[in-house]
Each structure stands twice: as structure tokens, then as C-alpha cells.
Amino acid sequence: xxxxxxxxxxxxxxRASGTAVPDGRPVPAGRLVILLGPAVLVVGLLFVGxxxxxxxxxxxxxxxxxxxxxxxxxxxxxxxDPELFTSFALTFYIAATSTIIAGLVSVALAxxxxxxxSRSRMVSFLLQIPLTVPxxxxxxxxxxxxxxxxxxxxxxxxxxxxAEAASFPLLVNDRFGIGILAVYVWKEIPFIxxxxxxxxxxxxxxxxxxxxxxxxxxxxxxxxITLPIITPVLAASGLIVFAFTFGAFEVPxxxxxxxxLLLPVWSYRTYSDIDLxxxxxxxxxxxxxxxxxxxxxxxSQMVLTLVRYREGER
Amino acid sequence: xxNGFSTIREIFGRRLPWWVGLSLLLVGLVVEQAWxxxxxxxxxVVEARGQTVDWYMWGGSPAVNAYVNGYLARELKxxxxxxxxxxxVKDIAEVVSKLVVEKxxxxxxxxxxxxxxxxxxNFRTCIRHNLLYGPFADLLPNQHYVDWSSPTVxxxxxxPVEGMESPWGSAQVVMIYDAARxxxxxxxxxxxxxWIKANPGRFSYPAPPDFTGSVFIRHIFYHVGGPAExxxxxxxxxxxxxxxxATFEVLRDLRPSLWxxxxxxxxxxxxxxxxxxxxxxxxxxxxxxxxxSRAIHDGLFPETVRTFVFNEGTIANTHFVAIPFNARDKAxxxxxxxxxxxxxxxxxxxxxxxxxxxxVISRDRLPPEWQQRFADLKRGPATLEDSVLQSHxxxxxxxEILIHLEQGWEMQVLKxx
Numbered sequence: 001x002x003x004x005x006x007x008x009x010x011x012x013x014x015r016a017s018g019t020a021v022p023d024g025r026p027v028p029a030g031r032l033v034i035l036l037g038p039a040v041l042v043v044g045l046l047f048v049g050x051x052x053x054x055x056x057x058x059x060x061x062x063x064x065x066x067x068x069x070x071x072x073x074x075x076x077x078x079x080x081d082p083e084l085f086t087s088f089a090l091t092f093y094i095a096a097t098s099t100i101i102a103g104l105v106s107v108a109l110a111x112x113x114x115x116x117x118s119r120s121r122m123v124s125f126l127l128q129i130p131l132t133v134p135x136x137x138x139x140x141x142x143x144x145x146x147x148x149x150x151x152x153x154x155x156x157x158x159x160x161x162x163a164e165a166a167s168f169p170l171l172v173n174d175r176f177g178i179g180i181l182a183v184y185v186w187k188e189i190p191f192i193x194x195x196x197x198x199x200x201x202x203x204x205x206x207x208x209x210x211x212x213x214x215x216x217x218x219x220x221x222x223x224x225i226t227l228p229i230i231t232p233v234l235a236a237s238g239l240i241v242f243a244f245t246f247g248a249f250e251v252p253x254x255x256x257x258x259x260x261l262l263l264p265v266w267s268y269r270t271y272s273d274i275d276l277x278x279x280x281x282x283x284x285x286x287x288x289x290x291x292x293x294x295x296x297x298x299x300s301q302m303v304l305t306l307v308r309y310r311e312g313e314r
Numbered sequence: 315x316x317n318g319f320s321t322i323r324e325i326f327g328r329r330l331p332w333w334v335g336l337s338l339l340l341v342g343l344v345v346e347q348a349w350x351x352x353x354x355x356x357x358x359v360v361e362a363r364g365q366t367v368d369w370y371m372w373g374g375s376p377a378v379n380a381y382v383n384g385y386l387a388r389e390l391k392x393x394x395x396x397x398x399x400x401x402x403v404k405d406i407a408e409v410v411s412k413l414v415v416e417k418x419x420x421x422x423x424x425x426x427x428x429x430x431x432x433x434x435x436n437f438r439t440c441i442r443h444n445l446l447y448g449p450f451a452d453l454l455p456n457q458h459y460v461d462w463s464s465p466t467v468x469x470x471x472x473x474p475v476e477g478m479e480s481p482w483g484s485a486q487v488v489m490i491y492d493a494a495r496x497x498x499x500x501x502x503x504x505x506x507x508x509w510i511k512a513n514p515g516r517f518s519y520p521a522p523p524d525f526t527g528s529v530f531i532r533h534i535f536y537h538v539g540g541p542a543e544x545x546x547x548x549x550x551x552x553x554x555x556x557x558x559x560a561t562f563e564v565l566r567d568l569r570p571s572l573w574x575x576x577x578x579x580x581x582x583x584x585x586x587x588x589x590x591x592x593x594x595x596x597x598x599x600x601x602x603x604x605x606x607s608r609a610i611h612d613g614l615f616p617e618t619v620r621t622f623v624f625n626e627g628t629i630a631n632t633h634f635v636a637i638p639f640n641a642r643d644k645a646x647x648x649x650x651x652x653x654x655x656x657x658x659x660x661x662x663x664x665x666x667x668x669x670x671x672x673x674v675i676s677r678d679r680l681p682p683e684w685q686q687r688f689a690d691l692k693r694g695p696a697t698l699e700d701s702v703l704q705s706h707x708x709x710x711x712x713x714e715i716l717i718h719l720e721q722g723w724e725m726q727v728l729k730x731x
Contacts, residue, residue, distance in 0.1 A: 259578075
């Protein structure tokens with residue numbers, strides 16, 4: 001249920017950005033229904049159905065256990081829990097930080113790759129490798145590499161660079177979630193970069209050459225030509241990544257601290273509690289995550305529309 | 315409650331006839347379920363042929379997995395034509411949750427879980443929510459090797475077993491240390507607590523509700539809250555609260571002296587063992603008497619690793635297997651549960667290089683030649699003598715206390731509220 005909640009807004013985000021460059025061919029409504037019907041049906045059934053079931057359970061509807069009355073008590077208990085703020089802040093910090101770092105690196109990387117041109121095919125092939133590796137695998141790799149008794153620490157201490165393995169800085173299960181950030185940044189850079197590359201390659205050189213003849217320096221060309229062109233894609237892909245990171249479970253589960261927990265881990269912990277009465281609370285937290293993601297996606301879509309509208313006016 | 319019902323009625327009002335129909339259908343299914351009888355042993359053996367048993371169990375131990383997928387799977391195929399499939403899970407509570415969902419959804423047959431390795435709080439949850447098939451354990455022929463008069467077998471964390479689960483093995487907590495690092499370990503809980511404070515950062519325990527972490531909390535509970543026997547009988551809510559608060563006080567006090575200043579905990583005994591093997595911490599502990607020997611055999615621990623029990627004793631219990639109410643292959647699951655108690659299977663399991671789990675069958679109930687075979691079993695270098703272990707056993711507290719302690723730990727020790 002939680003997963004479905006994360007997928008949906010992502011699809012919205014990417015679809016909306018795809019229509020930013022319309023190809024001008026109107027598709028008849030009937031054909032559109034046939035084309036989109038199956039997908040909408042599946043998403044509707046699984047996602048909306050799951051959501052409805054989830055809401056019912058979060059409202060305490062559990063006929064198997066004799067609880068058949070609806071109550072907002074579970075939502076209330078989650079909302080008044082002081083953990084909620086800590087947990088939300090931590091989740092937001094992880095999602096936002098990793099997205100921003102990945103975004104910045106990706107812009108630099110994409111620009112470099114476009115200017116390399118001839119070699120970029122090889123590099124974009126390399127870029128696709130991280131896309132296929134599951135988050136879980138990277139998380140475990142990070143665990144083996146970066147713990148104070150991990151490979152890196154051992155290599156350093158055997159080279160005499162560290163007094164002892166224990167003096168290695170804490171990078172996993174640490175306060176700032178460095179291990180978690182490392183995994184997400186590593187996974188997200190290729191994704192955002194590939195999205196940007198597509199736009200940058202389409203853009204061609206003409207605009208930049210025109211800028212150059214008008215004596216715009218490199219900085220001005222970047223801020224006044226390149227950046228406005230890549231902004232919608234950058235924003236859209238950043239948003240997908242943010243939404244995914246915000247709702248993802250396995251990496252913080254493996255690399256996070258016992259406390260405070262990220263929202264998805266908290267939701268899972270509560271849901272799988274041996275005390276079955278804690279279940280609705282777990283679902284309530286999951287629904288909160290879904291709501292936050294949906295709101296985030298909605299807000300950014302509004303901002304993007306506003307930007308596009310202004311551009312159109314000019 | 316009545317308010318709630320009226321709300322539901324408002325919501326489903328227009329579709330009420332449809333709901334009534336569905337409810338009648340469900341009632342029908344329940345009635346049919348009540349009519350279904352538990353299979354007799356003879357029926358089970360015949361029906362079991364060719365069935366596949368999906369056994370959901372904790373999959374964190376390579377030794378256990380090897381025993382199940384190797385010896386057990388091979389023998390069951392050869393003897394009964396049963397295919398045994400191990401489904402490893404991190405925590406059997408996940409499976410219990412799954413069963414609850416299936417119960418809610420009315421999936422009363424054809425469930426994917428045929429057998430589960432279970433005890434304590436999970437067993438209690440299953441009994442409460444009627445998630446088990448049975449009573450079946452009394453029907454198994456090999457049960458006569460089990461001494462049911464022993465309270466640790468007849469009760470599972472204070473919940474009467476009553477044939478709803480079948481015993482598989484017994485376990486006792488042992489402390490693990492490396493004699494090369496610490497020649498003379500602290501042999502009582504008080505001595506251990508003093509040692510931890512004197513050596514900050516060198517001790518940790520898995521965060522409850524992990525099973526192994528949670529048993530450490532219970533040792534502290536017995537240490538500050540009074541003798542183990544006392545908690546088996548009648549105690550008041552206030553007495554429990556007072557003892558639990560004292561326990562959390564000790565743990566909070568201990569926290570700054572733990573690994574990484576108690577800012578985080580290992581998430582599992584496997585992780586704790588890794589930290590121990592890597593020299594990040596100086597102790598590990600296990601709810602398995604033979605685990606340290608096993609780890610030495612696997613090359614995970616150095617040869618100098620040894621175990622000890624506290625002078626005041628360590629907690630011991632029996633672990634069981636149970637069959638879910640909606641298991642697809644109940645007959646074969648019964649046969650598997652029976653085979654687990656077969657002397658040869660119990661002996662194989664007790665071999666240190668295989669697993670080193672302690673037999674649940676009582677030695678005096680075996681034929682003389684089997685008694686001898688069990689007596690001849692060699693133990694691993696780090697495993698204590700049976701006599702030492704058995705004279706230092708404490709019973710598990712009722713699972714209400716366990717749940718109270720786990721929840722309290724999370725609030726008071728982890729979150730410090």
C-alpha cells in the first residue's frame with residue numbers, strides 16, 4: 001500500500017514534464033481512452049483501492065478483530081506524538097539534502113558530458129549501470145565499506161593511516177545519515193543526469209553560439225540560456241527523486257540509527273508491531289507520508305506552471 | 315461502539331442487503347471451519363505424500379538453514395515424499411501479521427504458510443486471534459519422547475501450549491567472550507554492569523523488539539526486580555510497573571557506557587556478533603548454548619572464544635513449531651513437526667558442527683542405546699557442560715511482562731521520555 005502511494009505522484013510528475021514540450025499532434029479522445037485505459041484501470045484498482053482500504057484500517061476498521069467502529073484516534077495519536085516532528089524533520093532533511101546534492105552534481109556532470117560529445121556515449125553507458133543496481137545492494141555495500149570495522153577503515157589502518165579502526169569517523173548509523181545520503185546521491189545522480197542530457201542534446205548549440213556572438217560570457221550563457229531550458233526537467237526529476245527518497249524504506253532501515261527513525265521505517269515498525277492494535281497507527285503514518293508527497297508534488301507543479309505562464313507572457 | 319456501528323450503517327446503508335449477504339456467506343464459512351476436524355495421525359501420513367511444506371522461520375543462522383535445507387529436507391523427501399521448503403524471514407512476527415490480514419480477508423484455506431518456527435509473544439498473539447490449526451501436537455507419535463510435565467515445555471512464556479504447537483528444541487542464554495581478550499569475565503549481572511561502566515564503549519545489545527536484545531532486558535529485570543520464580547505467579551500491575559521502572563533506570567544509567575555512547579544499537583544478534591568478531595565490542599550473547607562453538611567452527615570467531623552463564627542463572631525456554639489455521643498442506647506439516655522430534659533428527663541437530671541446538675526430547679524417555687548416543691555427543695570448544703547449563707536456568711517471564719518491557723524500553727530508554 002505504501003509503495004503504491006509513492007509510485008503514483010512520481011508518474012504524475014514525469015508525465016507533466018513530458019507534456020511541457022508538446023509535439024502538436026492532437027490525439028482523439030477515444031483513442032486516448034483505449035491507450036490509457038488499462039494503465040489507469042490497474043493504477044486505479046491497486047492504488048485507489050489500496051488507499052481506501054488503508055484509510056479504513058487507519059480509522060480502526062478491522063472486522064477480523066472485532067473492531068468495527070470508525071475512529072480518528074489513531075491519526076490523533078500519531079499527530080500528537082512528539083516523535084512525529086523529529087521523524088519528519090529527519091526524513092525531510094535526508095530527502096532534501098540528497099536531492100539537492102544530486103541535482104547540483106548532475107547539472108555539472110551533464111554540462112561536462114555534453115561538451116565532451118564524442119566520448120559521452122561511453123559515459124552515458126556507464127551512467128546507466130547505477131540505475132539498474134537496487135538500492136538495497138548499494139546500502140549493503142556501503143555497510144561493508146564505511147563502518148568503523150569496514151573495508152575502508154581496515155585498509156587505512158593496515159596502511160598505518162589510522163591509529164585503529166575505531167578512530168574511523170562514523171559514516172553509518174550516524175547522526176547525520178551520511179551513509180544514507182551517500183547511497184541516495186550515488187543512485188540519483190545518473191538518473192537526473194540522463195534526464196538533463198536528453199534536453200541538453202536537443203537544445204543544440206545555436207542558442208549558445210548566438211549568446212556568444214552577443215558577447216555573453218560563459219556564466220551569463222549558463223544562467224540566461226542553459227538554466228532556463230533545463231529548469232523544468234531538473235525540477236521534475238528532482239521532484240521524482242525527492243518523493244522517492246521521502247517514502248523509501250530499505251536504505252534508512254539498514255543504515256539509519258535505532259532512534260530517531262525516518263517516517264517510512266517508523267511506519268513499518270509500528271505496522272509490524274507484535275501488538276496488533278498498533279497496526280492502524282502504522283498505516284496512519286504511511287498515509288501521512290503519502291499525503292506529504294502528494295502535497296509536495298502538487299506545490300511544485302503549481303510553481304512550474306507559474307514559471308511557464310510567466311515565460312509565455314514575456 | 316454503538317456509535318461506530320451507526321456510522322458504518324450510514325456509510326453502507328444503501329448497500330446493506332449486499333453486506334448482509336456477504337456476512338451470511340462469511341458466517342457459513344466460519345461454521346464450516348468449526349466442523350472441520352483435526353486430522354488423525356494415520357490420515358496425515360497418507361495425505362502428506364507428495365505435499366510441499368513451506369516452513370517460515372527466522373533465517374539469520376547459516377547453521378540452522380543448512381540443517382533444515384540439508385538433513386531435514388533430504389530425510390523428509392526420502393521417508394515421506396515430502397518436499398520441505400524453507401522460507402527465511404527476519405522476524406516471525408511479520409508472518410503472524412500476514413496471517414492476521416489473511417484472517418481478516420477471510421482466506422481460510424490455501425494459505426502459503428504451512429509451518430512456522432515460533433514461541434512466546436508470537437504464540438500468544440496467534441492463540442488470541444485464533445490463527446493456529448490444532449490441537450495437533452498430542453497426535454504426533456514422537457511426542458512420547460517429550461516430558462510434558464516440565465513447566466518450560468507445557469507453557470510457552472506463560473501461555474499454556476495445549477497441543478497448539480509442537481516443541482522443537484530448547485535454548486538457553488549464554489554470554490560470549492574471548493578468553494584471549496578478557497581472561498576473567500564478569501560472572502554475574504552486577505559484575506557485568508560494573509564492567510560495562512569501567513570499560514565504556516565495549517558493550518552493546520541488539521535493540522528490542524529483537525528477540526536477543528529483549529532477553530538482555532529481561533535479565534536486568536530479574537536482576538533488579540526480584541527472583542524469576544516470583545514473576546511466574548501472581549503479581550500486581552503496580553509491582554510490575556515498579557520493577558520495570560527500576561529496570562529502565564539501570565538501562566538509562568548504562569547507556570552512555572555502551573557502544574557509540576548508546577546513540578544507536580545493533581539491529582540484530584548477527585550484527586552484534588560481527589561487532590564482537592571485529593573487536594568493536596568485547597561481549598556478545600546468544601539465546602543458543604552452542605552458537606559460539608558453531609561460529610568458531612565456521613571461522614567467524616577465534617578459537618579462544620568461550621561462553622559463560624551468570625552465577626544467578628540465565629533465561630532458558632523451549633522453542634516450537636506451529637501450523638497456521640489456513641495452511642495448504644496441514645498433513646505434511648504435521649508429519650514434519652513429528653519428524654523434528656525423531657531421536658535421530660534431534661541428535662543430528664545437537665551436533666555442534668551442524669547446529670548445536672539442545673534436544674527437547676527427554677533423555678530418560680529414550681531407549682538405552684539412544685541415551686548412549688546422546689551421551690556420546692561431543693560438544694564444541696565454547697559450549698558449556700550440560701550440568702552447568704541445567705543448574706543455571708531461569709524461566710522466561712509471562713509474555714505480558716515481555717511486551718511491557720519492550721514497549722517501556724522504547725519509550726524510556728530509547729526515546730528517553
